[in-house]
Amino acid sequence: MTTGDELVEALAELRILFPEWRVGQMIANLALAAGRDGAIWDVEDEELLIAARRLIERNRARVAVLA
Numbered sequence: 001m002t003t004g005d006e007l008v009e010a011l012a013e014l015r016i017l018f019p020e021w022r023v024g025q026m027i028a029n030l031a032l033a034a035g036r037d038g039a040i041w042d043v044e045d046e047e048l049l050i051a052a053r054r055l056i057e058r059n060r061a062r063v064a065v066l067a
Contacts, residue, residue, distance in 0.1 A: 003045045010052035017059045030055070 014026055021029065031040040033051035 003049055007045050007049045007052065010049060010056060013056055014052060017056065 011023075011026065014021070014030075018026065027048075028040060030048045030051045031043045033055060034043055034047040036043045036047070
């Protein structure tokens, strides 16, 4: 599985955790979480994946609370 494939799976999980986020908002939030302040076009997939995994781990309890 490629990094891009893993990132798409992580984005799907983030959609469950944060259904109120628009897709563009999610990417912008991930870029910020990856330490990129406004430079979304320069962020690498690996950086986004690391940030996505970190957000998933920190917010996994949201699904349990919302269910």
